[in-house]
Amino acid sequence: MTPSARIAAAISLLAALEEQCFAPAARRRPADAVASDFFRARRFIGGGDRREVSERAWDVVRQRLRLDWHLARLGVAPTPRLLLLAQMLLGRAEDHGRGRQAVEAVFDGSHYGPAALDAGERRVAAALDGRPLIDPAMPDGPRLNLPDWVLPALSARFGPRLAEEAAALETEAPLDLRVNLLKTDRATAARTLAAEGVPTEPTPLSPWGLRLPSRRPVTGTAAYREGMIEVQDEGSQLIALLAEAGPGMRVADYCAGAAGKTLAMAATMGNRGRITACDTSAPRLEGAAKRLRRAGVDNAERHLLAPGDRWAKRRAGSFDRVLVDAPCTGTGTWRRNPDARLRTRPEDLAELVAVQDEILARASELVRPGGRLVYATCSLLPQENEEQMDRFLARAPGFVPVPLERLWTALLPGVGVPCAGPWMSLSPGANGTDGFFCAVLERVP
Template sequence: MRIGGRIQAAIEVLETVETQHRPIAEVLKDWGNAHRFAGSGDRAAIGNLVFDAVRWRSSSAWLMDQETARAIVLGTLAYRWGWNLETLADFMAGDEHGPEPPTAVERTLLSNASLDKAPAHIRADVPEWIEPQLRATFKEHWVDEAAALAARAPIDVRANSLKAGRDKVLKALDQFGAKATPWSPLGVRIGAGSDFDRSANVTNEPGYQKGWFEVQDEASQLAVLLAGAEPGEQVLDLCAGAGGKTLALAAEMNNRGQVHAYDRDKTRLKSIFDRLRRAGTRNVQVHSADSDLKGLLGKMDRVFVDAPCTGSGVWRRRPDTKWRLTPAALEARMMEQSQVLDEGARHVRPGGRLIYVTCSVFADENSGRIDSFLRRHPSFAPLPVERIKGEALNAVPARTVPNGLLLSPATTKTDGFFVCVMERAG
């Protein structure tokens, strides 16, 4: 496909996403199935443009003075990708499958594109109702933090210490320009790329198939390291999902002791078994959704709660979710978070620890949930920040917030994660 055709395809996909309120990945898959002539490079390029258009939907619409898919795509190409207006017009006009060239009005708007006078939530590219949540967390820096959440994310992987060190993984992924992450001693990062650049498909690599590494953002890696799990301990991963943090916990424990992996949604656990086998993990016991966990009550050295949340900290990877989020959905997540915290507390032994983690940057889901929990469970107390981080992680420039630590794209160059470690009185 020529560039004009790619632009037109992106407009069509975005129109479907907007009008049918469907996930981007699903619509892109349907488009590819209906347009078999498009190669893998074309599909990847179209996906890049669609995802970026959604990242900056609000600011592009404001710049173009309309919210159509065409306006948002053109605004993204000109303002975010930095394409010269004449070059863009040539691409569009020189392809019979491309969109109509920019109109006179569009040319004027694109030539004078500036967000200097845009409202704060437009510059931040977030729904207006979310502004108070971000302001409560980041104070005067909230626009910059939100803007960082709208950028593309790199690909981070975690070296599986049961099978390979970071140097081995770096060598295996050298063809993609892999570098060591700045904070996690196990992390390897591949840059996000720009414009139509294809992302590295690291799960196709032999090293991945051999279990040398797992795809995991550095913030998620740090959350596990901050949990401080030790070999020989009994650990409950209460919201294990697909098992990313379960695998990391097991590796930190060097396959000694036991990690109990549980999730009340059985569909989320279905991929964990293949991942455990590939990683060479031997100290994980998977509990099905209908399992009775009574035998673990009051016996766990650590309970890791990766709570259900809005996912505001991973908007770089799932930009469409920020536009679908509603106040009602936020309230529902907060109720679930309180419930899972209460459940987790029941399994912590005296002197043990409860680790609460979200991939959210909203204060109500983070410090707010901990405040509420502590009123219900006075036997628990958050650990001071210096005791959470430990010597190996002291350099991490995480933001100290009430009851814990917050990582974010603007501050730590990671996804947005909140980590609180609480200790139960002995």
């Protein structure tokens, strides 16, 4: 493809993202799913061109709040053409210094390229040329690249560290692997990967983790195919660790999804006892079955939660551990999913907090006296984390907190506790992980 054709394709991809992800009436599909459909319908776009088109579009998505501010200041709507034009002038390092002449060169009106800039677009290009992406006049939202609605909650949580944490949410997330202890140990997995040209280093907190110094595909390696490793952020691994699921226990992963934490807990159980992966999505549980087979897990079963299901009622008070990895805003994963900061809205937070309340009420009934309820999110917002625990404990006096320091020092002696307070609360800036929250509660015998 010519440079102009790539720009035209990136504009088309941005239009699809706007229609399906970000517009008020959009279905708000994940952007990677929209992009996958986009390229599937255009198989003529080769691998190198696909990367360039994708990178152009994702650059706009990552900086959309700032680009919108610049365009609004000029009194123009953020169309896909103007967004890409603004990103080329303001945001992409390789485009800096080339100016609007370079922009006009690719908006050339050629057969496969975008239409030439009209008079209004040329005025926008002239106004943006040479300006910084992060303008001193910006308010906190676009300056920090955060939606306005999360600023009060994140300011309350991070205080003077907010700018540091916001910057961390813009960095590229590392690729972390969890070593499957049912099949190998961390040192052996690292050597196996190194022999395949994939160097790793141990994660600083998780005893099962390996981190790649640079991102590269691992699903084609023998270590992955043989179930020695799984892709899992270090913070997510630590949630499974704090569950402290041991051999012979009965464990429920109540919001299992594709079973990442089910796999980790099955390993700590040494394949002994019974673990039930529950979810409301049949496709997710089907995907979990493939992962469980590859990992060599044979003490797990799956259960589809459905309206009118009496499974939970029949098993009330029978589980040693119940993990609730609750649906949440996912604010802690925004460095991996930059589109989510545009798709997620304040009304979503209110709906999710209510859903979390309901799930906690149902899941807590499964815990036996002396057993533990583990609540986790990948959110940075207090409403979904600390405040959720305050509400639950106020209405469930039969549960008491298990302090993080007590758990951590028993499970990871010699490794410093990663945060203060009774719960584990991780963030990209402070811990180098995604944003995670984990609370462990014990049911009074």
